Amino acid sequence: MSLHSQSGAQRGTRGAPPAATGAAAGRAAGEAAGRGGATVGRLAALVALAVLLGAPFLLYPVFLMKVLCFALFACAFNLLIGFGGLLSFGHAAFFGSAAYVTAHVVKEWGLPPELGILLGTAAAAVLGLAFGAIAIRRQGIYFAMITLALSQMVFFLALQLPFTHGEDGIQAVPRGTLFGLFNLNDPLAMYYTVLAVFLIGFAIIWRTVHSPFGQVLKAIRENEPRAISLGYRTDRYKLLAFVLSATLTGLAGGTKAIVFQLATLTDVTWQMSGEVVLMTLLGGMGTLFGPVVGAGLVVALENYLAATSLPVPVVIGVIFVVCVLLFRRGIAGEVLARMGQQKAK
Amino acid sequence: MMATIFGIPPQALFGQLLLGLINGSFYALLSLGLAVIFGMLNVINFAHGALYMMGAFVSWLLLTQLGIGYWWALLLAPLIVGLFGVILEKTLLSRLYQLDHLYGLLLTFGLALIVEGAFRHQYGVSGQPYPIPEMLRGGQNLGFMFLPNYRGWVVVASLVVCLGTWLAIEKTKLGAYLRAATENPVLVQAFGINVPRMVTLTYAFGVALAGLAGVLAAPIYQVSPLMGSNLIIVVFAVVVIGGMGSILGAVLTGYGLGLLEGLTKVFYPEASNIVVFVIMAVVLMIKPAGLFGRER
Numbered sequence: 001m002s003l004h005s006q007s008g009a010q011r012g013t014r015g016a017p018p019a020a021t022g023a024a025a026g027r028a029a030g031e032a033a034g035r036g037g038a039t040v041g042r043l044a045a046l047v048a049l050a051v052l053l054g055a056p057f058l059l060y061p062v063f064l065m066k067v068l069c070f071a072l073f074a075c076a077f078n079l080l081i082g083f084g085g086l087l088s089f090g091h092a093a094f095f096g097s098a099a100y101v102t103a104h105v106v107k108e109w110g111l112p113p114e115l116g117i118l119l120g121t122a123a124a125a126v127l128g129l130a131f132g133a134i135a136i137r138r139q140g141i142y143f144a145m146i147t148l149a150l151s152q153m154v155f156f157l158a159l160q161l162p163f164t165h166g167e168d169g170i171q172a173v174p175r176g177t178l179f180g181l182f183n184l185n186d187p188l189a190m191y192y193t194v195l196a197v198f199l200i201g202f203a204i205i206w207r208t209v210h211s212p213f214g215q216v217l218k219a220i221r222e223n224e225p226r227a228i229s230l231g232y233r234t235d236r237y238k239l240l241a242f243v244l245s246a247t248l249t250g251l252a253g254g255t256k257a258i259v260f261q262l263a264t265l266t267d268v269t270w271q272m273s274g275e276v277v278l279m280t281l282l283g284g285m286g287t288l289f290g291p292v293v294g295a296g297l298v299v300a301l302e303n304y305l306a307a308t309s310l311p312v313p314v315v316i317g318v319i320f321v322v323c324v325l326l327f328r329r330g331i332a333g334e335v336l337a338r339m340g341q342q343k344a345k
Numbered sequence: 346m347m348a349t350i351f352g353i354p355p356q357a358l359f360g361q362l363l364l365g366l367i368n369g370s371f372y373a374l375l376s377l378g379l380a381v382i383f384g385m386l387n388v389i390n391f392a393h394g395a396l397y398m399m400g401a402f403v404s405w406l407l408l409t410q411l412g413i414g415y416w417w418a419l420l421l422a423p424l425i426v427g428l429f430g431v432i433l434e435k436t437l438l439s440r441l442y443q444l445d446h447l448y449g450l451l452l453t454f455g456l457a458l459i460v461e462g463a464f465r466h467q468y469g470v471s472g473q474p475y476p477i478p479e480m481l482r483g484g485q486n487l488g489f490m491f492l493p494n495y496r497g498w499v500v501v502a503s504l505v506v507c508l509g510t511w512l513a514i515e516k517t518k519l520g521a522y523l524r525a526a527t528e529n530p531v532l533v534q535a536f537g538i539n540v541p542r543m544v545t546l547t548y549a550f551g552v553a554l555a556g557l558a559g560v561l562a563a564p565i566y567q568v569s570p571l572m573g574s575n576l577i578i579v580v581f582a583v584v585v586i587g588g589m590g591s592i593l594g595a596v597l598t599g600y601g602l603g604l605l606e607g608l609t610k611v612f613y614p615e616a617s618n619i620v621v622f623v624i625m626a627v628v629l630m631i632k633p634a635g636l637f638g639r640e641r
Contacts, residue, residue, distance in 0.1 A: 087447050134626050137633040141389045141446050142585060146629065149582040152575075153622035160615060270578060274454060281451065313462030320455025324448050325440060 048289075052195055061187045062259075063303065067296045068198040069256040074279040074291030075205050076248035081277075082286030083209055084241040085221030086136075089144045089273050090151025091249050093131070096268030097154060098124040098250030103170035103263035104163055113176045113184060117197070117254035124250020125243060127154075132242030136235055139224075148270060155268045169264030173257060190259060197255050201248050206288060208244065217241055271313075278316060281323045284330025293331050353611055359490035361607040367496055367565065369603020370503035371397075373596045374558040375580045376587065377507055380595040381514075382551035384527045385544055388438060388449030394577025395460040396552045398570060400426050400559025402464060405475050405568045415478035419560050426556030427549040434548040439541070457574070464570040472567025499561050506557065507596045514592055523547065582625040588638015598636060 055064050073095055080086045102120030105111045111119070135146045158164045165171075175184035182189045208214050220227045220234045227234050257263045266272065275298065283294025298316075305312050323330070329337060375393055382390050390396075403425050404418035413421065433456065441448045477495045484493040514520040526533040526540050534540040559573075566572055580599075587598030602621050610617040628636060 087450075089450075134629050137629050138585070141450055144447065144450055145389065145581040145585055146625070148578055149585065149622050149625055152578045152582075153619045156618040160618070270574070274458070277451065277454075311462045311466035313458045314466065317455040317458030317460075317462060320458065321437065321452060324452040324455065325437065328444075328448070 071295040072252040090147035092272035093151035093154040094249040095253035098253035099257040099263035102254035120254030125247040128246020284332030287332035290332030365607020369600040373599030378551040378554035391453035394573030398573035400556030423553040427553035430552035472569035475563040588635020594637025
């Protein structure tokens with residue numbers, strides 16, 4: 001049984017008008033809004049793109065780049081939970097190890113940034129294949145615990161292996177010159193590079209979700225035994241989704257290492273895994289834009305909290321509890337549901 | 346007396362094995378609590394590590410603020426943690442039983458962050474020492490090794506608690522109700538048993554076990570806000586290895602993995618941190634339901 005089908009059922013009983021029947025109502029309403037609002041959606045995407053292009057002239061570029069890296073991270077994570085119904089509590093392992101590999105090859109081997117990010121992403125993909133093959137043997141809560149335990153193993157390896165430099169991490173990673181053309185020490189060049197990486201990652205996720213593969217994934221999320229009886233080898237689909245999610249997480253992690261010129265233990269902790277869960281939960285699981293919104297909010301919140309004396313984990317924990325108890329659809333999910341209700345009226 | 350065993354002096358070997366047995370005692374107590382809670386509530390209690398830490402802190406606060414010693418703390422701290430558990434279950438967890446189990450995990454994750462963050466904010470990250478009680482100081486020379494009394498006590502105490510819990514669940518009437526309610530809560534409620542209250546008390550009992558483990562741990566490890574979070578992830582791996590089907594399975598796996606970890610510290614110390622996770626991966630490849638688990 002998946003997380004999403006349950007929340008769908010919840011949605012149906014709470015939000016749907018009386019005429020609609022059963023659990024599917026809320027979901028159907030949401031999807032109708034998605035289809036009916038295709039032009040609106042396209043317009044919104046264009047506006048969002050314009051905002052992203054102009055943003056570095058209004059806001060601090062480093063902040064924006066952090067948001068974009070985490071937004072890609074959260075979108076990649078959401079591909080697994082939101083569309084595959086698999087809650088991974090260990091995605092920091094992919095994020096962090098990609099950051100380490102990118103930082104290492106760029107700093108020690110002197111590779112250009114594009115190759116560094118590529119190798120970091122590849123490392124995350126290999127790790128994702130190994131972890132995925134183990135973790136998909138169990139479902140639900142066990143899946144979460146297994147991914148958490150495996151990522152903790154990566155944490156201890158990062159603490160002990162010589163090339164990660166233990167507590168210090170890999171510092172002063174040179175940003176270098178992209179394709180030998182763009183000097184990434186220029187904040188604007190760096191920003192547009194990160195934006196391009198984010199858009200590529202987001203496009204891959206969008207394409208995946210709207211492909212036949214994505215449809216099968218959703219079918220597995222809703223009812224796995226039925227998908228099996230229809231002849232789908234669900235384990236393969238789940239493994240592929242896991243590897244894809246890990247790979248895109250690695251893309252985010254490698255890019256982050258170049259932007260902040262740093263790869264540290266923080267990137268592989270379970271707290272980091274928890275943070276990306278929160279971003280996705282807050283923004284809206286199973287929506288395309290939700291994780292982006294969630295990442296922006298959480299990064300902004302942490303920036304704000306850093307200047308106060310409030311303990312960050314407590315605030316994060318409270319948001320977690322509030323989201324789970326009162327706000328399971330997240331921001332984007334809530335907006336979509338409201339739009340769906342208006343359409344229905 | 347033998348000079349060495351596989352090139353390791355016996356003092357070092359038995360010393361590490363004892364340490365492994367101590368760690369195993371805590372794994373067993375915590376995974377026992379997790380298994381009891383999971384059986385009844387279908388919730389994996391992520392806050393278990395934080396509540397273990399809370400148990401240790403409560404006993405430390407009882408000692409330093411009120412002058413209440415170890416033996417009273419052994420009774421009071423689990424009660425206080427258990428009471429906290431009652432509040433958590435009544436106000437928060439009970440709202441989630443109709444939903445997917447993963448929401449319980451997410452909620453208790455948030456709770457763990459809150460509890461740990463609050464203690465960290467208040468007391469910092471450095472550990473606080475807790476003295477070993479008068480009665481259990483010193484140690485025994487067993488000929489092949491030196492056994493500190495307190496460590497012996499921890500092993501015996503956790504064994505007694507684990508066996509007692511197992512007997513209570515398997516052999517008593519209350520335990521029979523509990524097992525019945527785990528299988529079919531609706532039917533048991535129809536027989537006039539107050540199942541919601543039983544659920545609350547089960548959660549309280551599970552977290553009280555974590556609190557008790559915290560008190561036992563206080564004189565061995567330092568009392569620190571971070572003592573629970575790293576432990577709980579290892580315990581999760583223990584639970585995955587053992588499978589949550591049986592109480593006895595959780596206990597045995599806990600002790601076994603503690604010993605194995607101790608052995609790894611002797612023969613290949615670099616791997617001692619990750620050995621449990623490696624074993625978990627291997628078990629999942631061979632027997633996905635866990636050593637004592639049933640596929641549901």
